[in-house]
Amino acid sequence: MTESVFLMPTKMSRRIAVVLPNLAGGGAERMHLDLAREWLKLGLNVDFVLLRKEGELLDLVPHGSRIVDLEVPCFRDALWPLMRYIRKARPDVVLAAMWPLTVVAVFAGRMAGCGARIVVSDHEQLSISYAGKGAGHRLFLRSSMAVGYRLAHERIAVSRGVARDLARLSGIPAKRYRVIYNPAAKGEQGLEGRLSSVPENAGPFVLSVGKFKAVKNHALLIEAFAQIADKVDVNLYILGEGALRPELERKIAALGLEERVFLPGFQHDTILWYQQAQLFVLSSNHEGFGNVLVEALEQGVPVVSTDCPSGPREILENGRYGRLVPVGDAGALAQAMLDELNHHPDPEVLKRRAADFRVDRIAREYLRVMFGESRITPGLTGR
The missing domain is CATH 3.40.50.2000 (Glycogen Phosphorylase B;)
Structure with a gap:
């Protein structure tokens, strides 16, 4: 595992670990870069924890954040490296996107035993995306979500339709999924x-x-x-x-x-x-x-x-x-x-x-969910 200069977290510098497969040029990757810029402005630390440090968007990672390369080829190999990262960096929140990496992150976070809040987010209707994978894959999809997503502290869906689909797959009621639309309106960030x-x-x-x-x-x-x-x-x-x-x-x-x-x-x-x-x-x-x-x-x-x-x-x-x-x-x-x-x-x-769908607005919604409203100080969400 490689990383940039490591800064130990303090009580005054809360850290969000964004766990993604890589930084390819997709919508989910872009939105996490946009959110990170807002969180950095609010004084939080942000790590991008990638299975592999690759993708067209690597050079758009905002200044002040870190890239942590787990150096693993796929999600099956990510459990132990991710757990070791969590134990060492001790992030306050682990935000993982894209099943099945979401499930891996839940187990890594729980096994690390450091008290990090584990938040999973999904950006598509998984039942449609994996419809042609066969009965065995569907069983794995449903069972991994039924167990893993129950162990997550929070579950985020990017639309009501996605939330309903996740609820059907996981058996977890739709009301336990937080719908937060994507921060697709970038405002001044769009000119950077x-x-x-x-x-x-x-x-x-x-x-x-x-x-x-x-x-x-x-x-x-x-x-x-x-x-x-x-x-x-x-x-x-x-x-x-x-x-x-x-x-x-x-x-x-x-x-x-x-x-x-x-x-x-x-x-x-x-x-x-x-x-x-x-x-x-x-x-x-x-x-x-x-x-x-x-x-x-x-x-x-x-x-x-x-x-x-x-x-x-x-x-x-x-x-x-x-x-x-x-x-x-x-x-x-x-x-x-x-x-x-x-x-x-x-x-x-x-x-x-x-x-x-402004970035600054959505970024604060994420903070309220990730940390819990009672954990967000007025100064953090009021700027």
């Missing part, structure tokens, strides 16, 4: 770091952001765009990277859209893209939350989304702040895109909705 530039010749464009994987269903978005390409003077840009890139490129070529649909790759900071987009589209089959919808709303960008479980309907308040269409319906998606490109909702209304 490297801003990925938009090509000068991009022209007016529709934007989508997400990894190139099946659940995001970018193929559906490309099909929908093909239906309206001759009716609108806009291009389509899909930001991201992943294993499905060759497949998406073939679909773009087959539809003759090489001059209208572009895949610029992974972008460290997408704020300038949002600011210049005419429309944002989410085409996913399912989402735990849907950070990108909030990111678009924060810039006043109109939104079209599939009505997938479970975040979009909650974020858009049943269609009040953006259009919802059935999952997998290219025709409905195309029509909604066309309608929204010809409709101009008030950007300030969209921005006010996004403010409900």
